[in-house]
Structure formats: C-alpha cells, structure tokens
Amino acid sequence: MNNITPYEKLIAAKLEEMPVPDMADSIWASIDMQLDAVVDTPKENPVHPFKINTKGWFIIAGIALLIGAIWWYIHSQSAANKTVTPTPVPEKTAPVPIAPADSSSLYPLPRKGTALPLPPVMKKDSISVIDKLPQQPPVDSIQVQLVPAIRVDSPEAKDNRPQERVFDSIYLLPTHKKPRGVKGITPNDYRISVQKDSTHKQP
Amino acid sequence: MAIAIRYAADTHEAADILTQAFVKMFRSIHTFDDTKGNFHGWLKRIIINESLDHIKQRSRxxxxxxxxxxxxxxxxxxxxxxxxxxxxxxxxxxxxxxxxxxxxxxxxxxxxxxxxxxxxxxxxxxxxxxxxxxxxxxxxxxxxxx
Missing domain, CATH: 1.10.10.10 (Winged helix-like DNA-binding domain superfamily/Winged helix DNA-binding domain)
Incomplete structure (x- = not known):
C-alpha cells in the first residue's frame, strides 16, 4: 500500500508525456485581466482624506481647551454681574399738601400736583429693615458670610433681640469680646426662688 | 499545464486552475525564498494547492x-x-x-x-x-x- 506499484509508475510517465493543449494565449490574457482587476481594486487600508494625525489631535484639544476657558471666563463674569447688580428700589413719593401762603416761608411753594420725595421715616425704637446689604469691597471668599435679612414680624425683631446667627464651619469670632448681659443686672437677679406666697397658696 | 490537467476534470478547469495559480504566484512573488527551494517546485506547489481547492469545491x-x-x-x-x-x-x-x-x-x-x-x-x-x-x-x- 505504501509503495508505488510499477503500473502506477507507467501511468505517471504516460501522463507526463501528455501533450498540453494550446491555450497559452487565452490563459495569459485571463491572467493579465485578473491582475489588472487586482490592481484596480482599492487597497485594504485606503488613505482617508480626513485622517487626523497625532499633531492634529493636539491642536484640536488645545482649541477645545481655549474655547472652554473663554466660556468659563465669560460665564463667571456674567454670574458676578448678576449678583452685584442692585435691584431698583421704588421711590417713595407722596403729594405734598398745599399749605396757605405764609410770610414766614422762605421757600417757594411747589405747584399743585407736583410730587416731592419724602425722607424715609425713621422711628427711634424701630428696627431698620435692611433688604440689601451695603456693597462691600471684594474680600476673600472664605471670609464672606451672607447674613439673612431680618423679618419685621419675626420674634427677634419684636423683642428687639439680635437675630440668631447662622454658623458655618468658617465662622470667625470677633476680635473684641462684647460684654454679656445688661449693665447693672447680675446673674443672681435671674435666680428663681420660692416665695412665701406661693407656698401658702390656697386651693 | 500538465500538472493542472492531471487534477482537473477537463481542459477548461485546468485552464482555470492555471490562471488562478499564476495570479496567486504574481501576487505573492515577494514571499518566494530561493533558499527554501527552487522556483519550479514553488510554482508546482501553488498549482497543486489550487487544483486541490477546485476538487474540494466539487466533492466531499x-x-x-x-x-x-x-x-x-x-x-x-x-x-x-x-x-x-x-x-x-x-x-x-x-x-x-x-x-x-x-x-x-x-x-x-x-x-x-x-x-x-x-x-x-x-x-x-x-x-x-x-x-x-x-x-x-x-x-x-x-x-x-x-
């Protein structure tokens, strides 16, 4: 089985002598056509017209960073302007009643119907309501504390007590210690003691 | 051609085998290493492989x-x-x-x-x-x- 038999050798010799048909021209034409078709087909890795190399990516990243920085600057500026811009306060005007002409009046009387601005009415005991804090020079952001406005109808305002402070983690204590309590009143004055009348109260 | 004729079913298939084998030979001519063998043996192997591919397509x-x-x-x-x-x-x-x-x-x-x-x-x-x-x-x- 593993050896080539004599008749097989004869068959091989006969097949080697086999005349080849004259198809060389057609075969070469076919080979030429297929090779041309192979050349005309695009390569496996065609060159992309918009291919970006490493340098291009760095340029794009730089431009993106620049645009981001500009946008952040503009956005922060606009945010700062929004916080600082004071809201317009309506003027308190009232018509001035026309008084009869007096010889003692040194100033000319206003015409009828004109409105003059009145100064704000300030009572001695009243608590001035501050809607807006006065604009302060720019300070470090750590030291800025927002104090809420005092409400007029709050119990603190009624009792003339200072409003409760809102403490946060960066609250700074004042440098000068204020005296506690009211002058002339000691802690003994607040001591609650049993009085005679309360022990002998009749049901 | 004589090699392809031995494996092909007819003359036309032999021509196809020879065409494909020569196209492959021209496309991979840069891989030929003369230290491993002569060119005739390399081309003969390509033709036989192409013939066997044809036989595999039409038989199991x-x-x-x-x-x-x-x-x-x-x-x-x-x-x-x-x-x-x-x-x-x-x-x-x-x-x-x-x-x-x-x-x-x-x-x-x-x-x-x-x-x-x-x-x-x-x-x-x-x-x-x-x-x-x-x-x-x-x-x-x-x-x-x-």
Whole structure:
C-alpha cells in the first residue's frame, strides 16, 4: 500500500508525456485581466482624506481647551454681574399738601400736583429693615458670610433681640469680646426662688 | 499545464486552475525564498494547492478507514500500449476525492501523511482512497484489454 506499484509508475510517465493543449494565449490574457482587476481594486487600508494625525489631535484639544476657558471666563463674569447688580428700589413719593401762603416761608411753594420725595421715616425704637446689604469691597471668599435679612414680624425683631446667627464651619469670632448681659443686672437677679406666697397658696 | 490537467476534470478547469495559480504566484512573488527551494517546485506547489481547492469545491471528503489491503494485479503491457489521453480519461473517471489522492500519491509522490494534511483527512482515509483508485483502475484497464 505504501509503495508505488510499477503500473502506477507507467501511468505517471504516460501522463507526463501528455501533450498540453494550446491555450497559452487565452490563459495569459485571463491572467493579465485578473491582475489588472487586482490592481484596480482599492487597497485594504485606503488613505482617508480626513485622517487626523497625532499633531492634529493636539491642536484640536488645545482649541477645545481655549474655547472652554473663554466660556468659563465669560460665564463667571456674567454670574458676578448678576449678583452685584442692585435691584431698583421704588421711590417713595407722596403729594405734598398745599399749605396757605405764609410770610414766614422762605421757600417757594411747589405747584399743585407736583410730587416731592419724602425722607424715609425713621422711628427711634424701630428696627431698620435692611433688604440689601451695603456693597462691600471684594474680600476673600472664605471670609464672606451672607447674613439673612431680618423679618419685621419675626420674634427677634419684636423683642428687639439680635437675630440668631447662622454658623458655618468658617465662622470667625470677633476680635473684641462684647460684654454679656445688661449693665447693672447680675446673674443672681435671674435666680428663681420660692416665695412665701406661693407656698401658702390656697386651693 | 500538465500538472493542472492531471487534477482537473477537463481542459477548461485546468485552464482555470492555471490562471488562478499564476495570479496567486504574481501576487505573492515577494514571499518566494530561493533558499527554501527552487522556483519550479514553488510554482508546482501553488498549482497543486489550487487544483486541490477546485476538487474540494466539487466533492466531499468523507472519513473512511481501510480494513483490508488488496494489491490489484495490472498487466503493465496494457498500460504501455494504451494512449496517454486514454489513461488520463481513466484517471478522470475516478471519484473526485479518490482521483486527487491517486494523483497526489502515485504521480506527484506525496505521502499519505502529506495528503491527509493537504485534504484535511486522516492517513487511513487517504489509504482507503488509494486502494479504491487501484481497484477501479484495474477493472477499467482489464476492460480495455478485453
């Protein structure tokens, strides 16, 4: 089985002598056509017209960073302007009643119907309501504390007590210690003691 | 061309095999290493591989094992007196897989191990195909004698 038999050798010799048909021209034409078709087909890795190399990516990243920085600057500026811009306060005007002409009046009387601005009415005991804090020079952001406005109808305002402070983690204590309590009143004055009348109260 | 003709079913298929083989040869000419062998052997291997690809497309190689070995007895005088074209026609009448194994083994000198590697079959299957080819050829050559 593993050896080539004599008749097989004869068959091989006969097949080697086999005349080849004259198809060389057609075969070469076919080979030429297929090779041309192979050349005309695009390569496996065609060159992309918009291919970006490493340098291009760095340029794009730089431009993106620049645009981001500009946008952040503009956005922060606009945010700062929004916080600082004071809201317009309506003027308190009232018509001035026309008084009869007096010889003692040194100033000319206003015409009828004109409105003059009145100064704000300030009572001695009243608590001035501050809607807006006065604009302060720019300070470090750590030291800025927002104090809420005092409400007029709050119990603190009624009792003339200072409003409760809102403490946060960066609250700074004042440098000068204020005296506690009211002058002339000691802690003994607040001591609650049993009085005679309360022990002998009749049901 | 003579190599392709041995494996092909007809002349047109042989021309196709030769065309494909030469196109492959021109496309992979840069891979040829003359230290590993001569150019003729390299081109012959390309043509045989292309021929086997054609045979695989039109036939199925089933797994068969050879049980008994029967050496056919063929009179050499008959073969010598027979025309080469007639012998080629006898070989082409073999089943495609048997035809390929017979040509690879008996004419191109491949071993059963190499044939198994080329066609993706076992050595036993290759031996079975060779035995089948010998039996069929013996019958056909005997028929020519009669």
């Amino acid at each position: 190689f089933s797994s068969l094992e050879l049980d008994t070995v029967e050496e056919p007895v063929v009179n050499n005088d008959i073969i010598e007196k027979t025309d080469a074209a007639a012998i080629l026609e006898l070989v082409r009448q073999l089943p495609p897989a048997t035809h390929a194994v017979f040509v690879l083994y008996a004419i191109d000198g491949y071993t059963h191990k190499e044939i198994g590697g080329q066609l993706g079959i076992s050595e036993g299957t290759s031996k079975w195909h060779l035995s089948e080819a010998r039996k069929i050829l013996q019958q056909k050559i005997t028929a020519i004698k009669n």
